[in-house]
Amino acid sequence: xxxxxxxxxxxxxxPLLLYILLFFFNPFFNALKLAFFDENNKFxxxxxxxxxxxxxxxxxxxxTLMFAVTIVPLQLITAFLIALFINRxxxxxKTLLFICSIPLAISDLAAGLIFLSxxxxxxxxxxxxxxxxxxxxPVYFLSxxxxxxxxxxxLIAEHWRATAIVLIILIAGLxxxxxxxxxxxxxxxANFFKRIFYIIIPLLKPSIQSALIIRTLFAFQMFxxxxxxxxxxxxxxxxETYFWYYIYRNSHIASCYAVVIIILSLLLTAIYLKFLTYKxxxxxxx
Amino acid sequence: MGNLLFLxxxxxxxxxxxxxxxxxxxxxxxxxxxxxxxxxxxRNKIKVIFLGANYGEFQDRINAEYKAKxxxxxxxxxxxxxxxxxxxxFIDLKNFLSxxxxxxxxxxxxxxxxxxxxxxxxxxxxxxxxYIFVANKKxxxxxxxxxxxxxxTYNDLLLWVKGIWEKTGERKFGLPAGPRGLIHRFLHGYLxxxxxxxxxxxxxxxxxxxxxxxxxxLWKYTNPGSARWEKxxxxxxxxxxxIAWDHISRIKSAIIERPDDFVIFSSPMGKKGRGIIVxxxxxxxxxxxxxxxxxxxxxxxxxxxxxxxxxLKGTGFLPVVENISFEGLEKGIKKIAEGVKKQxxxxxxxxxxxxxxxxxxxxxxxxxxxDVFKEIVIxxxxxxxxxxxxxxxxxxxxxxxxxxxxxxDNEIK
Numbered sequence: 082x083x084x085x086x087x088x089x090x091x092x093x094x095x096p097l098l099l100y101i102l103l104f105f106f107n108p109f110f111n112a113l114k115l116a117f118f119d120e121n122n123k124f125x126x127x128x129x130x131x132x133x134x135x136x137x138x139x140x141x142x143x144x145t146l147m148f149a150v151t152i153v154p155l156q157l158i159t160a161f162l163i164a165l166f167i168n169r170x171x172x173x174x175k176t177l178l179f180i181c182s183i184p185l186a187i188s189d190l191a192a193g194l195i196f197l198s199x200x201x202x203x204x205x206x207x208x209x210x211x212x213x214x215x216x217x218x219p220v221y222f223l224s225x226x227x228x229x230x231x232x233x234x235x236l237i238a239e240h241w242r243a244t245a246i247v248l249i250i251l252i253a254g255l256x257x258x259x260x261x262x263x264x265x266x267x268x269x270x271a272n273f274f275k276r277i278f279y280i281i282i283p284l285l286k287p288s289i290q291s292a293l294i295i296r297t298l299f300a301f302q303m304f305x306x307x308x309x310x311x312x313x314x315x316x317x318x319x320x321e322t323y324f325w326y327y328i329y330r331n332s333h334i335a336s337c338y339a340v341v342i343i344i345l346s347l348l349l350t351a352i353y354l355k356f357l358t359y360k361x362x363x364x365x366x367x
Numbered sequence: 368m369g370n371l372l373f374l375x376x377x378x379x380x381x382x383x384x385x386x387x388x389x390x391x392x393x394x395x396x397x398x399x400x401x402x403x404x405x406x407x408x409x410r411n412k413i414k415v416i417f418l419g420a421n422y423g424e425f426q427d428r429i430n431a432e433y434k435a436k437x438x439x440x441x442x443x444x445x446x447x448x449x450x451x452x453x454x455x456x457f458i459d460l461k462n463f464l465s466x467x468x469x470x471x472x473x474x475x476x477x478x479x480x481x482x483x484x485x486x487x488x489x490x491x492x493x494x495x496x497x498y499i500f501v502a503n504k505k506x507x508x509x510x511x512x513x514x515x516x517x518x519x520t521y522n523d524l525l526l527w528v529k530g531i532w533e534k535t536g537e538r539k540f541g542l543p544a545g546p547r548g549l550i551h552r553f554l555h556g557y558l559x560x561x562x563x564x565x566x567x568x569x570x571x572x573x574x575x576x577x578x579x580x581x582x583x584x585l586w587k588y589t590n591p592g593s594a595r596w597e598k599x600x601x602x603x604x605x606x607x608x609x610i611a612w613d614h615i616s617r618i619k620s621a622i623i624e625r626p627d628d629f630v631i632f633s634s635p636m637g638k639k640g641r642g643i644i645v646x647x648x649x650x651x652x653x654x655x656x657x658x659x660x661x662x663x664x665x666x667x668x669x670x671x672x673x674x675x676x677x678x679l680k681g682t683g684f685l686p687v688v689e690n691i692s693f694e695g696l697e698k699g700i701k702k703i704a705e706g707v708k709k710q711x712x713x714x715x716x717x718x719x720x721x722x723x724x725x726x727x728x729x730x731x732x733x734x735x736x737x738d739v740f741k742e743i744v745i746x747x748x749x750x751x752x753x754x755x756x757x758x759x760x761x762x763x764x765x766x767x768x769x770x771x772x773x774x775x776d777n778e779i780k
Contacts (some may be wrong), residue, residue, distance in 0.1 A: 136738060136742065137738070158737065170379065201592070202590075202592060202607055203607060204607060218536055221591045221592075223591075223592070223595060224591035224592075224594070225591060225594045225745055226591055281623065308546060310595075311594075312544070312545040312546050312594045312595035312596075313545070313546040313594075314594045314595075314745065320546075323548065328546070328547065328730055328731035328733075328734075329731050329733070329734045330727050330729065330730035330731075331727070331731060
């Protein structure tokens with residue numbers, strides 16, 4: 082019976098393992114194969130060479146990284162502030178949390194369409210400005226002619242859509258912090274900012290790390306919101322993958338894009354893990 | 368279970384397998400089975416199995432049966448270009464076609480221009496689709512003075528949309544340049560032939576440079592939403608634009624919904640002529656067809672004027688035979704049918720076909736026109752710096768696939 086006990090955890094893990102093998106590793110290796118092997122199963126780099134010649138490839142990298150570096154910190158800050166606020170446990174804080182997490186339940190395409198109806202020429206925002214008498218003619222928020230404005234519109238939409246996940250992770254983290262620490266800090270006269278920077282943020286580091294990893298990976302998968310608001314005027318890596326696969330019908334080059342996304346994701350996750358890992362503080366002389 | 372029952376019911380009945388790359392979307396296929404094929408089945412005591420397929424499946428299946436010298440498919444329906452690279456697999460329909468003519472089935476002349484493969488007549492025309500220009504009646508008062516809407520030049524079109532912008536401050540012209548929009552068809556099948564008389568071989572000529580500079584100009588007065596739109600019916604209905612171009616299937620719902628608000632006008636003319644794309648599909652009988660006689664009678668049935676009219680009514684696909692009355696059709700459909708008829712009988716037509724034989728590289732062909740559009744028009748680069756690079760790419764594509772150039776390029780010496 083002892084043997085059984087020893088192997089029991091692995092038996093429990095087996096379904097998950099099978100699931101990962103089937104739905105993660107299987108497509109992953111197929112994508113690698115499509116990216117590096119031609120129709121006759123011979124190793125080749127021609128698809129990558131073609132990828133490098135695609136004028137949209139470098140813009141896609143540029144915009145994907147731009148989204149990642151702007152949106153991730155922005156979301157982290159917003160989510161942190163909302164989390165601090167909700168964590169004060171006032172009356173109605175549960176309802177507020179519920180409202181803030183609604184976007185979690187909305188698919189990214191739907192979120193894109195919601196913001197499309199806000200930003201478009203005859204959309205809510207233009208109608209609102211018109212109603213206030215601020216404008217006489219509709220403003221083209223979503224025009225390729227003003228890429229910074231278009232970029233900002235996408236940023237706002239994506240910020241709304243995906244901040245909730247960061248919020249939930251941070252709230253869970255905040256609730257794990259024992260009140261004693263804060264009380265002790267209060268006793269020693271630490272003000273609000275000192276409490277945040279010396280107590281809360283260091284103790285929240287594990288949650289921040291998971292939130293950052295998840296969010297950055299999401300940023301590399303940004304796709305439907307961009308397509309809904311910008312068409313293909315702002316290329317991003319996942320969007321190009323989709324276009325190559327479904328519209329230009331070249332699964333090899335689509336797979337090259339997927340490989341690039343995987344490499345970038347792995348690289349950044351490794352960086353986060355290296356620099357943000359939470360180490361138990363060593364208290365001497367206690 | 369449903370399928371089993373179905374097979375059981377079929378037992379003992381003759382079957383005819385009909386593979387098609389057309390009428391594949393579920394609603395269209397259902398409509399076609401229920402309203403057209405069932406009538407044929409009743410008359411001929413035969414069950415028609417209608418198989419929808421994409422281009423690749425279609426070609427693989429026909430090829431496989433041809434090579435095995437034994438097959439199930441008796442009738443194949445596809446775009447003119449779908450047949451191009453597998454022409455040897457079909458029988459010669461020359462005598463059958465002349466019999467149809469004797470029975471007073473008169474095909475539109477252009478529909479019989481491209482159905483030859485090495486001297487063989489490989490298909491009988493079946494359906495026709497195309498792209499149209501639509502204008503809201505509100506735009507008509509801004510037409511440049513003295514210009515007839517059906518004989519516009521591309522320059523008139525530019526003056527028209529520019530005039531609207533100057534008088535209303537809004538850009539009321541729209542093109543489907545979104546990710547899945549069809550703007551590439553506008554570029555290679557409408558503008559290129561109108562300005563350069565060819566789709567491909569004059570890709571970087573002086574005329575082409577002139578054309579791209581024209582597009583830059585036109586784009587100034589084009590609604591910027593165009594970069595996002597995939598089909599033009601919605602922006603026409605919401606009046607974000609007054610003038611638009613798109614494929615019939617993607618624009619027709621606007622005209623059907625509000626037929627009195629819109630007019631359809633013929634494609635404008637460039638200095639070489641009036642470029643238009645005709646999407647022609649046909650019916651062919653494979654060498655290995657097990658029931659050729661039934662296939663012949665089904666073709667004959669499908670090209671009857673009353674059946675062609677039914678198909679127009681049900682799907683918006685236009686007829687390929689003459690003498691079809693548009694009376695009694697839904698107002699919007701009638702308007703579309705008349706508009707296309709007017710366009711096809713216009714002067715100086717240059718008919719373009721979507722290239723066949725590129726197979727899985729078809730998507731990359733369209734990407735070239737879209738990329739050039741983004742480089743030159745959106746990023747405002749000089750056409751001379753962009754075109755030669757892409758010309759090499761496009762020629763390579765045709766060479767790699769051994770595909771022949773589509774009309775009108777193939778007729779230019």
